Every structure is written in C-alpha cells, then in structure tokens.
Amino acid sequence: MSKSELIFNKTNLFLERVLVVIFALLVLDVLFQVFSRYILGTSFTWTEEFARFSLIWLTILGAAYLNGKREHLSMDFLYQKFSLANKRKASILIEVLIFLFAFIVMVIGGFNLVYTTLHLEQLSGTLRIPLGYVYAIMPISGLLIMCYSVYHISIIYSNKTNI
Numbered sequence: 001m002s003k004s005e006l007i008f009n010k011t012n013l014f015l016e017r018v019l020v021v022i023f024a025l026l027v028l029d030v031l032f033q034v035f036s037r038y039i040l041g042t043s044f045t046w047t048e049e050f051a052r053f054s055l056i057w058l059t060i061l062g063a064a065y066l067n068g069k070r071e072h073l074s075m076d077f078l079y080q081k082f083s084l085a086n087k088r089k090a091s092i093l094i095e096v097l098i099f100l101f102a103f104i105v106m107v108i109g110g111f112n113l114v115y116t117t118l119h120l121e122q123l124s125g126t127l128r129i130p131l132g133y134v135y136a137i138m139p140i141s142g143l144l145i146m147c148y149s150v151y152h153i154s155i156i157y158s159n160k161t162n163i
C-alpha cells in the first residue's frame with residue numbers, strides 16, 4: 001500500500017467517524033426535542049437550531065466523503081459508450097472540473113463567507129455562536145474535495161482504477 005493510499009484510507013476512516021458522531025448528535029437532538037415537547041410539555045428553542053447546523057455539516061461533509069469514495073450519483077449512459085482511452089480522458093476532465101468547482105466556490109467563496117460573518121460578528125439566533133464557525137465546513141469540505149480530486153487523477157494516470 002502506497003503512502004497516498006494510506007493517507008486516503010485514514011482520511012476516509014476519520015470522516016466516517018466524524019459523520020457518524022454528527023448524525024448521532026442530530027438524532028439525539030431531535031429525540032430530545034420530541035421528548036421535551038410531548039412528555040415535559042415544554043419546547044427548547046436551541047434544539048431546532050442545533051439540528052439545522054448539524055444537518056448542514058452532515059450534508060456538506062458527507063458530500064466530500066462521497067466524492068472521495070466516488071459514490072456520488074452520476075448518469076453514465078454516454079460515458080459507458082466511450083472507449084477506454086476516452087473514458088480516462090473524460091474521468092480526468094471530470095476530476096479537474098470538480099477540483100475547480102471546489103476551489104472557486106467552496107474554498108474561496110467559503111473563506112469569504114466565513115471571514116465576512118466573523119468580521120461582522122454575526123451570531124446564531126438561539127445558540128449565540130458565531131455563524132462563521134457554522135460556515136467553516138464549506139472551505140474545509142472544499143479542501144477535502146480538492147485533495148480527493150488530486151488523488152483520483154493520480155490513480156487514473158497510474159492505471160490503478162477500473163474505469
């Protein structure tokens with residue numbers, strides 16, 4: 001196993017664990033909200049906001065994880081008709097476009113969003129945490145997607161993938 005494969009596998013394992021923890025916290029939060037509303041007769045306002053922020057992190061970080069595993073939904077009807085050489089070219093082009101999207105939209109745009117919300121000292125309504133911390137998942141996931149794209153391109157070039 002090469003060093004890049006080892007880093008890839010360890011990163012995926014770490015992401016899996018983080019996603020499981022976020023999902024478990026989300027489930028516990030929603031169960032607590034239901035319990036407090038119907039059993040205790042009172043509703044805690046912070047649970048809805050925590051659930052929203054957890055879902056944001058789960059979704060965006062999950063997208064990076066799925067990109068790394070190459071398990072995103074795709075329509076490959078036309079792709080399957082390509083020759084092996086054209087499949088490799090198309091796969092590299094797709095990875096380059098994913099890299100550019102992650103860099104421009106998620107990393108640059110995400111850092112601008114985080115910087116702006118932290119600079120303006122915007123706080124969430126109920127939990128009163130800086131919104132920049134909530135939005136920080138965007139550039140983090142963008143950087144992960146960029147790393148995954150570089151890894152995938154190296155795998156395609158080295159013919160270690162069954163395209």
